[in-house]
Amino acid sequence: MKVGVLGATGYAGQELVRLLHRHEEVSEMYLASSSVAGKEYDVVYPHWLGQNVGILEDENVPDLDVLFCALPHGLTAERTGAFLARKIKVIDLGADFRLNSAQVYEEWYKIKHPATELLKEAVYGLPELYREQIRGKSLIANPGCYPTASLLASVPLLRKELLQTGYLVIDAKSGVSGAGRGISLGNHYAEVNENFKAYGVANHRHTPEIEQELSRAAGKPLTVNFTPHLVPMTRGMLITIYAAVQEGVQEEDLRQCWQEQYGQEEFIHLLPQGTWPQTKFSSGSNHAFLQLTLDHRTGNAVIVATIDNLIKGAAGQAVQNMNLIMGWPEGQGLQGTALWP
Structure with a gap:
C-alpha cells in the first residue's frame, strides 16, 4: 500500500514516519514538506541515517491509498475534496474536521472554514469510542491530544x-x-x-x-x-x-x-x-x-x-484509524510498551 504524509517534518509527522516505516502493509511512503522539499529525510532528522526513508517532496500529492495530513488548521480542508475525488482516504491530524459546526470552528480558530460541505462526511476518529463509525470511511478527523x-x-x-x-x-x-x-x-x-x-x-x-x-x-x-x-x-x-x-x-x-x-x-x-x-x-x-x-x-x-x-494523542491514533478504515488488525504497527525509565 502507498501512503503519504503531508507535514512529515513536524513532531507528529516524524512519529507517523516512524510508525509507518515498520508497518507490514505499507510498501511505499510519500513524504512531503513545503519548507525542505528536495532534502533527504535523514538530513532533517539524522537519527534516520541508514534507514533509506527517502527524499522529502513538494506537496503535489501523487496517487495514494491513504494520506495523513499533519498540517496547521485551514490547510487540509481546502484540499481534501480533491483528494477524496481521487479516491485517496484522508486522515487529518489537524482541527479542520473535528468540529461538526463551521460556525464554532470559525469562532475558535478565527478563519473561515474552507470546506463546510465535507463536515458531514468526516468521522471523529477515536477508535475505542467510535470504532464502528470509523470502519471503511474515507475522511477521518483525528482527535486532539x-x-x-x-x-x-x-x-x-x-x-x-x-x-x-x-x-x-x-x-x-x-x-x-x-x-x-x-x-x-x-x-x-x-x-x-x-x-x-x-x-x-x-x-x-x-x-x-x-x-x-x-x-x-x-x-x-x-x-x-x-x-x-x-x-x-x-x-x-x-x-x-x-x-x-x-x-x-x-x-x-x-x-x-x-x-x-x-x-x-x-x-x-x-x-x-x-x-x-x-x-x-x-x-x-x-x-x-x-x-x-x-x-x-x-x-x-x-x-x-x-x-x-504524540502517539495516542496524534500519530499512533492516526495509524489505528488507518488500520480500521483499511480492514486490518487495529493494533498493527503499534505494538510495544513505553520507554522506561
Whole structure:
C-alpha cells in the first residue's frame, strides 16, 4: 500500500514516519514538506541515517491509498475534496474536521472554514469510542491530544449517566512537544526549564472539541472548565477530571462502567486500585492508562488519565484509524510498551 504524509517534518509527522516505516502493509511512503522539499529525510532528522526513508517532496500529492495530513488548521480542508475525488482516504491530524459546526470552528480558530460541505462526511476518529463509525470511511478527523485523554476517561461514564453534567473540571498537563516544532518564545529552553504554567486559560481551542463529544455522550449540551498547563518535559500528557456523581452512584459503579467499555481493549488500561497514572507509563507508546476514585467527602469523582501526546494523542491514533478504515488488525504497527525509565 502507498501512503503519504503531508507535514512529515513536524513532531507528529516524524512519529507517523516512524510508525509507518515498520508497518507490514505499507510498501511505499510519500513524504512531503513545503519548507525542505528536495532534502533527504535523514538530513532533517539524522537519527534516520541508514534507514533509506527517502527524499522529502513538494506537496503535489501523487496517487495514494491513504494520506495523513499533519498540517496547521485551514490547510487540509481546502484540499481534501480533491483528494477524496481521487479516491485517496484522508486522515487529518489537524482541527479542520473535528468540529461538526463551521460556525464554532470559525469562532475558535478565527478563519473561515474552507470546506463546510465535507463536515458531514468526516468521522471523529477515536477508535475505542467510535470504532464502528470509523470502519471503511474515507475522511477521518483525528482527535486532539487533550480531547483524547479527556474523552477516554469521561465519555463512558456520561453515557451511563453516572456523572452530573452541571459542573465538570478538566485540569490538564502536557509536555512541550505538544506545541509543535515551530520556534516561539514560550517554548525556548530558558522559558520552559524549571517552570510550570497555565496557558490558553478559558479559551484553548480544544475546549469546543471536548464539549462537543461530551455533549454527544450526555445527550444534552454540556460545558466544561478546561485548563491546560505546560510541563517542563518533552512529551507526555496527564489529565485530572473532577465531576460530581449522580445520587447513589458508588465507586464500583464507575469502575464497572470502565470495565464494560475497555475491558477488552488493546491500548486502554485500567490500573489496579491505588495505582495512579504516570506519564512514563505511556511514553513512546500508543497506550492509555486510567484510574479513578470517589471522594466521599466532596461527592466528586477524581479521574486521572495519561497518554503520550504524540502517539495516542496524534500519530499512533492516526495509524489505528488507518488500520480500521483499511480492514486490518487495529493494533498493527503499534505494538510495544513505553520507554522506561
